Amino acid sequence: MNEITVKPLTPALGAAFLRFFDHERGTAFADNPEWAKCYCHFYEVPRVIEWETLTASQNRTAMQARIEVGAMDGFLALDGADVVGWLNAQPRDALPHCFDRMRIEPTPLPCEAFEAAVVVCFVVAPQRRRQGIAGVLLAGALASFAARGIKLVDAFPFKSGASELAADHYHGSLSLFLDQGFTVLREDETMTAVRKILR
Ligand SMILES: CC(C)(COP(=O)(O)OP(=O)(O)OC[C@H]1O[C@@H](n2cnc3c(N)ncnc32)[C@H](O)[C@@H]1OP(=O)(O)O)[C@@H](O)C(=O)NCCC(=O)NCCS
Numbered sequence: 001m002n003e004i005t006v007k008p009l010t011p012a013l014g015a016a017f018l019r020f021f022d023h024e025r026g027t028a029f030a031d032n033p034e035w036a037k038c039y040c041h042f043y044e045v046p047r048v049i050e051w052e053t054l055t056a057s058q059n060r061t062a063m064q065a066r067i068e069v070g071a072m073d074g075f076l077a078l079d080g081a082d083v084v085g086w087l088n089a090q091p092r093d094a095l096p097h098c099f100d101r102m103r104i105e106p107t108p109l110p111c112e113a114f115e116a117a118v119v120v121c122f123v124v125a126p127q128r129r130r131q132g133i134a135g136v137l138l139a140g141a142l143a144s145f146a147a148r149g150i151k152l153v154d155a156f157p158f159k160s161g162a163s164e165l166a167a168d169h170y171h172g173s174l175s176l177f178l179d180q181g182f183t184v185l186r187e188d189e190t191m192t193a194v195r196k197i198l199r
Contacts, residue, residue, distance in 0.1 A: 006140025014067035020083040085124040119155035
């Protein structure tokens with residue numbers, strides 16, 4: 001594998017983010033066009049807005065607007081100038097609708113919401129999967145959060161059983177988090193809540 005660098009999403013990387021997700025030209029959903037409309041907007045949207053009513057173009061515009069004003073956090077995996085992966089992981093106050101969208105109770109916090117982070121979605125380019133890129137993205141995100149003074153990070157791997165379907169692991173696999181020092185916080189019906197204390 002070429003060296004992969006992980007960069008926090010910034011307005012300057014907005015065009016690269018959008019290219020990764022654009023259905024016709026992007027690579028993110030080359031194997032799963034059904035989900036291509038997402039642009040990773042799903043967890044940003046309150047549940048009173050029905051996800052099915054939003055189009056690809058609306059999701060794209062909403063994400064572009066968020067990125068342009070610096071209101072969207074997250075991490076890009078880059079191979080040179082090519083985006084090969086994306087991780088939506090943000091301080092918890094920046095993802096106020098994510099628990100409602102996941103349909104689980106918020107995990108308890110021993111600190112302020114802005115001092116905690118949540119990991120929600122991964123996407124790695126289909127031709128680059130099973131090469132450790134999700135692991136590199138997670139390690140990059142943890143280092144960045146630690147440097148910013150974030151105290152803990154929560155994640156919610158799906159209980160996907162023995163499924164090898166890439167889409168079934170879009171929150172990251174349980175082993176991915178355990179390998180990087182997370183421990184199990186709570187078992188929900190469809191996912192396991194895991195936490196890593198950073199300080
Ligand atoms: C899930 C996903 C992010 C994993 O990325 P990746 O770079 O291939 O993951 P890694 O190579 O770092 O693997 C880490 C671990 O995750 C698990 N894993 C990854 N892909 C898996 C799969 N298809 N099935 C089962 N476990 C899997 C394994 O435990 C793996 O460790 P191993 O390779 O040593 O067995 C990738 O498959 C993907 O992008 N899937 C589509 C996600 C998606 O649809 N997102 C959009 C939501 S709208």
